Amino acid sequence: MILNIDPAVVDWSRAQFALTAIYHWLFVPLTLGLSFLVAIMETLYVKTGDPEWKRITKFWMTLFGINFAIGVATGIILEFEFGTNWSNYSWFVGDIFGAPLAIEGIMAFFLESTFIAIMFFGWNKVSKKFHLASSWLTAIGANLSALWILVANSWMQYPVGMKFNPETARNEMQNFWDVLFSPVAVHKFLHTISAGYVTAAIFILGISAWFLLKKRETGLARKSILVAAIFGLITSLFLAITGDGSAFTVAQKQPMKLAAMEGLYKGQRSNGLVLFGIPQPGKKAGDGQNNFALKVEIPGMLSILGYRNVNAFVPGVEDLLNGGFKPEFQNVSPAETETALPISEKIVRGKLAITAFGDLKKARKAGDEVAAAKADSAMKSNFAYFGYGYLKTPEEALPNVPLTFYSFRSMVILGFYFILLFILVLYFHSKNQLQDKRWLLRLMLWTIPLVYLAGQAGWIVAELGRQPWVIQDLLPTRAAVSMIETASVQITFVLFAVLFTALLIAEVMIMTKQIKLGPKDGGTK
Amino acid sequence: MSFLKKIILFYYDGFRSMTVGKKLWIIILIKLFILFIILKLLFFPDFLKSRFSSERERGDYVREQLILRK
Known part of the structure; x- marks a missing residue:
């Protein structure tokens, strides 16, 4: 007997998970980055004793608090969905998810909940240094929370450190350190948190630019811009480096995703990297059509980035479908260079x-x-x-190639635009001309939505690019989903859409009101 | 004053003197109520726990599902 799953259940469950994850990721990156920027600003206050830095710290801390309060617990819904919509998956992963998520829960509770209270309630009640330490510990706690979630996600992309127990139909963790320090986990964590840092830096640049355009709080705006632009430039360069590391691990562990990211159907030696391109609409694997209606590429660059070898063969979608090539990785286990199976x-x-x-x-x-x-x-x-x-x-092993391709391009192009923006801002700031460059101030303000777009595009590449897998090579979505009614998933999809949209509107309204009010000298609790 | 009393007063004073925070706490409480009382209890029961009482039964069910779906 073969059990047929209603494809609508799979599609709606995926759509619901995507909706929840997308909304969750609207709140998280700002928390990750703004917590560190606030800690840096407070450090400047403690070092210099300048009360203006205290005022600046309190202003950004208030915005951090609004984002934290509205975003907190939005991720818990993902865990609800695992239990209800993805019960086969939840059972199959066994204790692999349990350990990182339990550590995340404990850390989030003790580090964030304890020290965040001191951050907001502790001004003038605890010593300056203790308050500063609390701000840093809040930032570290928030980022460590992200570590455990990202380790769990990375295991789904590259399942290691476990053994499947056929008696219980569950995976059992064999080596925690293999799970924690898998190359996918390390690169994903560093790339994701640095994306959060860049998001926060651009958020501060944008709002400070608004103050300068309105000719209000110019001192606060200029000092905030300097800190955010330096922090943003350093972290955006780091983002590019960790992005390269992530792409390198994708080439090794998820070659189909890399092929989709590049819109590459037929692989070749010394493969070029597509800078700009329009994939051929309606292109199917093996149909003999050109991959692209139009493209501009850097010769040999994909081989260098993916294999660290300009002459390396990079397999395309059709090569991966048909197999028969030998992966040309260096310094990997012999099993990873065996001839690929169709x-x-x-x-x-x-x-x-x-x-x-x-x-x-x-x-x-x-x-x-x-x-x-x-x-x-x-x-x-x-x-x-x-x-x-x-x-x-x-063909079911193929992700959506055009969407993965465009999402990857959007993320990378925006990433390099952010680097350029930080350089421009620092240049004009150093020349004391920033206030006169109204076009740049407007650009800084309008870059805020773009940085969120880049973050979402990154997650689309990561998650859509690995389809059809929930766990790479081991469990596709149609095997992972629960036998539930499509209607029940549709109802909760709508409920989530309403709830999250309401939260987002509340965040934007409260944040906008607070920004318009500006900093208060008497405190910003 | 005992250490515990100091901590309680610290939080009490903090919450009392909140301005923006009061609005945020209301949002947090409404959100948690919707998440844990309405959504979790009414719409998101644990699929396996709500149908099977033991780990063994849950494992057997998932095994059957994984075999029959191939």
Whole structure:
């Protein structure tokens, strides 16, 4: 018997998860970055004793507080969805998610909840240094919370450090450090938090630019711009470096995602990196059409970025579908450079693994140890392809290429634009001409929505680019979803859309009102 | 004054003297009520826990699902 899942349940559950994650990520990056910027500003106050820095710190701290308060607990909904909509997945991941999320919960509670209270209530009640330490610990706590969530997400992209137990149908953690320090986790964490830092720097630049355009609070605005632009420039360069590291790990661990990011169908040696391009509308793998209606590329650059070798062969979508090439990675395990199997072969091996998984239980129940050993061996030797057994056709292993391509381009182009903006701002600030450059001030203000767009585009690349997998190669969405009614997912989708939109409107309204009021000398609690 | 009393007073004074924070706390409480009372209880029961009483039953169900969906 084969159980057919209503594709609408999968689609609505995915849409709901995407909606929740997108809204959640509107609040998180500002918290990550603004917490550090506030701590830096307070450090300047404590170092110099200049009360203006205290006033500046309190102003940005108020905006940090608004964002934190409205955004807090929006991520918990993702965990609700795991339990209700993605129950097969939740069971299958076993304790891998449990440990990082439990640590995250404890850390978030003790570090953030304790020290954030001292940050807001402690002015003039605790010593300057203790208050400063609390601000730094709040920032560190917020960023460490992000670490554990990102480690869990990275494991889904590159599952390591675990062993599947066919008795319980769950994965069991074998090595916590392999999970924590997997190359995907390290790069994802650094890239994501630095995106948060750039978001906060641009947020401060934009609002400070608004003050300068209105000729209000010019002292606060100029000092804030200087701190934010230096912080932003350093972190945006770091963002580019960690982005390169992330792309390098994607080339090794998720080559289909890299092919989609580049709109690459047929691979070649010394592959170019597409700077700008328009993918051919309606292009399908193997249809013989050109990949692009138009493109401008840097020769050899994709081979360098993906393989650190200008002559390396970068497989495209069709190469990955058909297999038969040898990945040209250096310094990896021999298994990672074996000739790639065609997806059709992976599907066959995946089905063998799933069948053996069922046979193993039957054999154990019947007390047939010989059959159990045979099934166990078949399952172990094919488990790396377990998830492929759920695909009906090889083409199901492809993500949405144009959307991944455009999202990746948007993120990268905006990332380099932010670097340029920080340089321009610092240049005109150093020449004391910033107030006269109204075009630049307007640009700074209107870059605020762009930095959020870049962050969302990054997550679209990360999550949509790995489709159809919930857990890379092991569990696709159609196997992970619960057997629930489509209507119930549709109802909660609408509820979430209303709730989150209301929260976002509340945030923007309260924040705008507070910005218009400006800093208060008497405190900003 | 005991240490515990100092902490309680610290929080009490902090909450009393809040301005923007009062509005934020109202939003937080409404949000938590909607999340944990309305959404979690009414719309997001744990699929496996609400249907099966033991870990073994849950494991057997997921195994069956994973086998039948191939």
